Amino acid sequence: MIKLIRSIAISCSALSACLGSFSPAHANTWPTKPIRLLVGFAPGGPTDVVARIIAEEMGKELKQPIIVENKAGAAGNIAAAMLKQAPADGYTLLYNTSSIVIAPWVYQQVGFDPLTDFTPIALTAAVPLVLAINPNVNAGSPQELINLLLATPDHYNYASSGTGAIEHLTAAHMLSAVNAKAVHVPYKGTAPAQVDLIAGATQFTTTTLNTAISPVKAGQLKALAVTSKERTPAMPDVPTLSESLIPGFESLAWQGIVAPLGTPTELVTILNNAINKALQTTQVQTKLAQQGTIVLGGSATEYKDYIASEYKRWGEVVEIADVALD
Structure with missing residues (x-):
């Protein structure tokens, strides 16, 4: 695309x-x-x-x-x-x-x-989305996160700005593609979802890049992948989901x-x-x-x-x- x-x-x-x-x-x-x-x-x-x-x-x-x-x-x-x-x-x-x-x-x-x-x-x-986790989650790559989810189905929660929002659907699509499960926690907007993720109330999210940049740079969140087909100049060291987990994902x-x-x-x-x-x-x-x-x-x-x-x-x-x- x-x-x-x-x-x-x-x-x-x-x-x-x-x-x-x-x-x-x-x-x-x-x-x-x-x-x-x-x-x-x-x-x-x-x-x-x-x-x-x-x-x-x-x-x-x-x-x-x-x-x-x-x-x-x-x-x-x-x-x-x-x-x-x-x-x-x-x-x-x-x-x-x-x-x-x-x-x-x-x-x-x-x-x-x-x-x-x-x-x-x-x-x-x-705007690409970013697969981001709370730093306390023991995962250094998208595959490691999925391994955790597969090992303990429905044990981990993921946040979004609301049911049906692109953040929700992107995460749901990713999970479906790898046959993993996690509990969706919808919020009334991106800001409260991010606050709880940083606090550890939820463990991961797929959120827009422009929302993720600041907390990732501050070490409050850890970026595992971006959802564009190509890496983004804003986070050049972060791989795409397509190259690291699901070929063709965007x-x-x-x-x-x-x-x-x-x-x-x-x-x-x-x-x-x-x-x-x-x-x-x-x-x-x-x-x-x-x-x-x-x-x-x-x-x-x-x-x-x-x-x-x-x-x-x-x-x-x-x-x-x-x-x-x-």
């Missing part, structure tokens, strides 16, 4: 080739007021931080401020459902995560369909921006242009690289196709990992 994502970014290096035509009148007059960017997670969290970095640069390009509004709850579902009801005038957008395609497989009712209720604008970034917490269904094509073009230009700035690339975030980009059509492929893939993961639906 990482090669697919990178090919999307490369294919749009010449923006004029991947941005459609647009009305000169709209280009000259829109936007005429601030744009709302809904974020379905709490202020200061990893998704919120990236959204604000990109929003600031987008605002410079559009010459209107992008106002981030946090509508946290239900793994981002509340914000997504709000966007579905918003006017399709380009003034309300959603900074979505991969949860937009996971939620329909995990929850009975989410209030939206990711394939039919939104207008994709652009893929923005992706899980990325990707992000993007969508608008309400029916948003005019010319507005999609303008917004896509602004996002891609923002992603190419030194400020954005430097800030995101510091968090281990992969900068992407691409056309609206490519993002639509990517959402569809990820929706199918995560549906298969939920089935294979036998994740209980809420």
Whole structure:
């Protein structure tokens, strides 16, 4: 998948080739007021931080401020459902995560369909996950951790930011692939999950790289593997799960921006242009690289196709990992 994502970014290096035509009148007059960017997670969290970095640069390009509004709850579902009801005038957008395609497989009712209720604008970034353990766990590699789990089924606990979150599904998928078992402990967010892991109330997790960097550097957690196909520059000495335990394994917490269904094509073009230009700035690339975030980009059509492929893939993961639906 990482090669697919990178090919999307490369294919749009010449923006004029991947941005459609647009009305000169709209280009000259829109936007005429601030744009709302809904974020379905709490202020200061990893998704919120990236959204604000990109929003600031987008605002410079559009010459209107992008106002981030946090509508946290239900793994981002509340914000997504709000966007579905918003006017399709380009003034309300959603900074979505991969949860937009996971939620329909995990929850009975989410209030939206990711394939039919939104207008994709652009893929923005992706974050690998890290298999991290409390330092008191006697494991120096993914295989050693799995050996412990196999020796004492259901004795060890793993934390996540909530049932059905990508952290939960990534860990569940890993365990299913090696026929190991552990007790899932869901929390209401990444922060409390990490606090208990550091304290030793749980033993391991798969959490986003930008969340794991600080506690790993501080020695509060130990990183055993990353879930990208290739090693990350942010943790060059940490192997991938693909090379160390499960060949071909990959899980990325990707992000993007969508608008309400029916948003005019010319507005999609303008917004896509602004996002891609923002992603190419030194400020954005430097800030995101510091968090281990992969900068992407691409056309609206490519993002639509990517959402569809990820929706199918995560549906298969939920089935294979036998994740209980809420």
